[in-house]
Amino acid sequence: xxxxxxxxxxxxxxxxxxxxxxxxxxxxxxxxxxxxxxxxxxxxxxxxxxxxxxxxxxxxxxxxxxxxxxxxxxxxxxxxxxxxxxxxxxxxxxxxxxxxxxxxxxxxxxxxxxxxxxxxxxxxxxxxxxxxxxxxxxxxxxxxxxxxxxxxxxxxxxxxxxxxxxxxxxxxxxxxxxxxxxxxxxxxxxxxxxxxxxxxxxxxxxxxxxxxxxxxxxxxxxxxxxxxxxxxxxxxxxxxxxxxxxxxxxxxxxxxxxxxxxxxxxxxxxxxxxxxxxxxxxxxxxxxxxxxxxxxxxxxxxxxxx
Amino acid sequence: xxxxxxxxxxxxxxxxxxxxxxxxxxxxxxxxxxxxxxxxxxxxxxxxxxxxxxxxxxxxxxxxxxxxxxxxxxxxxxxxxxxxxxxxxxxxxxxxxxxxxxxxxxxxxxxxxxxxxxxxxxxxxxxxxxxxxxxxxxxxxxxxxxxxxxxxxxxxxxxxxxxxxxxxxxxxxxxxxxxxxxxxxxxxxxxxxxxxxxxxxxxxxxxxxxxxxxxxxxxxxxxxxxxxxxxxxxxxxxxxxxxxxxxxxxxxx
Numbered sequence: 001x002x003x004x005x006x007x008x009x010x011x012x013x014x015x016x017x018x019x020x021x022x023x024x025x026x027x028x029x030x031x032x033x034x035x036x037x038x039x040x041x042x043x044x045x046x047x048x049x050x051x052x053x054x055x056x057x058x059x060x061x062x063x064x065x066x067x068x069x070x071x072x073x074x075x076x077x078x079x080x081x082x083x084x085x086x087x088x089x090x091x092x093x094x095x096x097x098x099x100x101x102x103x104x105x106x107x108x109x110x111x112x113x114x115x116x117x118x119x120x121x122x123x124x125x126x127x128x129x130x131x132x133x134x135x136x137x138x139x140x141x142x143x144x145x146x147x148x149x150x151x152x153x154x155x156x157x158x159x160x161x162x163x164x165x166x167x168x169x170x171x172x173x174x175x176x177x178x179x180x181x182x183x184x185x186x187x188x189x190x191x192x193x194x195x196x197x198x199x200x201x202x203x204x205x206x207x208x209x210x211x212x213x214x215x216x217x218x219x220x221x222x223x224x225x226x227x228x229x230x231x232x233x234x235x236x237x238x239x240x241x242x243x244x245x246x247x248x249x250x251x252x253x254x255x256x257x258x259x260x261x262x263x264x265x266x267x268x269x270x271x272x273x274x275x276x277x278x279x280x281x282x283x284x285x286x287x288x289x290x291x292x293x294x295x296x297x298x299x300x301x302x303x304x305x306x
Numbered sequence: 307x308x309x310x311x312x313x314x315x316x317x318x319x320x321x322x323x324x325x326x327x328x329x330x331x332x333x334x335x336x337x338x339x340x341x342x343x344x345x346x347x348x349x350x351x352x353x354x355x356x357x358x359x360x361x362x363x364x365x366x367x368x369x370x371x372x373x374x375x376x377x378x379x380x381x382x383x384x385x386x387x388x389x390x391x392x393x394x395x396x397x398x399x400x401x402x403x404x405x406x407x408x409x410x411x412x413x414x415x416x417x418x419x420x421x422x423x424x425x426x427x428x429x430x431x432x433x434x435x436x437x438x439x440x441x442x443x444x445x446x447x448x449x450x451x452x453x454x455x456x457x458x459x460x461x462x463x464x465x466x467x468x469x470x471x472x473x474x475x476x477x478x479x480x481x482x483x484x485x486x487x488x489x490x491x492x493x494x495x496x497x498x499x500x501x502x503x504x505x506x507x508x509x510x511x512x513x514x515x516x517x518x519x520x521x522x523x524x525x526x527x528x529x530x531x532x533x534x535x536x537x538x539x540x541x542x543x544x545x546x547x548x549x550x551x552x553x554x555x556x557x558x559x
Binding site: 115190194198199200209 | 359361364366388389390391392394395396398400402404405406414415417418419464467468471
């Protein structure tokens, strides 16, 4: 009788465990949504900073289709990013030409051929390569690649699309290797066994079965590399020559969107048209990289079954 | 029965590192028979099949000892192991519909062997799918993904794929564990017909399946081949080892 009464008096009570549990839940929730808060915050910030320009001076046709980026002109400043887009696109494109064979080859070797210690060592090395700061890569472009290209191809300047493309390709290759390797590892072993049992050679197994089965993940890896290329700033700033130019060959100097922001933002008056135009470039970059990463993510998850 | 056995195995042993998977197995598989292998898990049945088509080659942990002669020729003397494997079809326990179309699944083996002629491939695909009792169900959707078929259909697709190699020997490893009973019966009927053309090794955990299909049966237990005999003898109690009778009658395993 008294036990039942004791229980009745406890039914409505919450004890310490319950509060701790609730607190932990809230803390973890805050951690979880912080990424969303930050990304929304950044987008709001750069949009706000670029808003004045977008509302007043922004001329859609000039911004996207004029190759003239002359923000500091006294008489007639123009804000055309066509040459900058061409710079970013050419460097990224060449970087992918360099990175795709390297990373795909490395991923196939690590996932399909290497065993034991070799495999572990290679994986660690690839991750280490991904951790090299971009300014170091830029330094290599500036002090090693530059004279090398001048000597090798007998051109007046070595800070070119070629230089930045190779540097950026080597920078993007490790992360692409990592993701491509994950994609290959995700192909079930029973597929390989089935093909082997049919008398497929190892290359046939890889080309006819493993690569087709992993194609979504591999495409995702490439797209992440492209995203990396668009977003990279320091190495590109140091290796491209930073000259506003629509390139006609790989031996032309160019200037990238990101490098323009990095180089000029410190020189502008806060709130000026130039300042706001740089933020508009930022918005543009943000949207592009967001779209690239989003599609990479969707493809890796196989939402788009091809 | 022809005089020379299709497969002669002498003192076969299989090790994974220190672990002994199979030891001292000697047996013959005759041409155009269904040779059943029964036994509980970890008896070494699957390892046995893997050793026959030299799947140990890319598995450094797997060590195979003893002799395996296929058509009288030691398998280790085949310079081109891929050629050997093309003569031996394998059907795995879980259906493996490769992530390509139904057509490509069946055309894969001929294509690997270098066949490019479309008409020839078409004919092979149709013939193999018909023999695997799958043609009527998939003939209108040869272009859909093989991995999207139902489990039973995928298993018949796997059989069609194995047949597309024109194998002399077909090995089935517990093919029915992911297949419904009706499909199992259909596949069993297919196997009875196939026996006319190919030699079949049937590893099964269903004792009754071995009874329905196998001409002769071997009983594997804990890495040993306990007994080999005519399948009917296993069920009439004419066995040499009491463990065989216990297993067949379901007293352990």
